[in-house]
Amino acid sequence: MSETAILSSKFQISIPKAIRAAQNWDAGLTFAFIPKGTGVLLVPVPKRDSLKGLARGASATEFRDRVDRV
Numbered sequence: 001m002s003e004t005a006i007l008s009s010k011f012q013i014s015i016p017k018a019i020r021a022a023q024n025w026d027a028g029l030t031f032a033f034i035p036k037g038t039g040v041l042l043v044p045v046p047k048r049d050s051l052k053g054l055a056r057g058a059s060a061t062e063f064r065d066r067v068d069r070v
Contacts (some may be wrong), residue, residue, distance in 0.1 A: 003016035015025065025044065034041040 005013045030045040032043045
């Protein structure tokens with residue numbers, strides 16, 4: 001899918017309808033902008049309710065620390 005948008009004089013971009021429909025994005029959704037090289041990754045921020053139970057069963061004692069990483 002190759003859609004384009006134009007940056008307005010108010011620095012706004014409208015997300016093309018085909019993209020919004022394919023991703024099931026509705027008005028009022030919050031996005032995070034993550035710089036990636038010469039571009040930007042646009043990621044929807046999940047609502048707090050959708051994260052409930054995400055770490056269920058995770059052990060707080062058996063985790064890797066920064067010193068363990070290669």
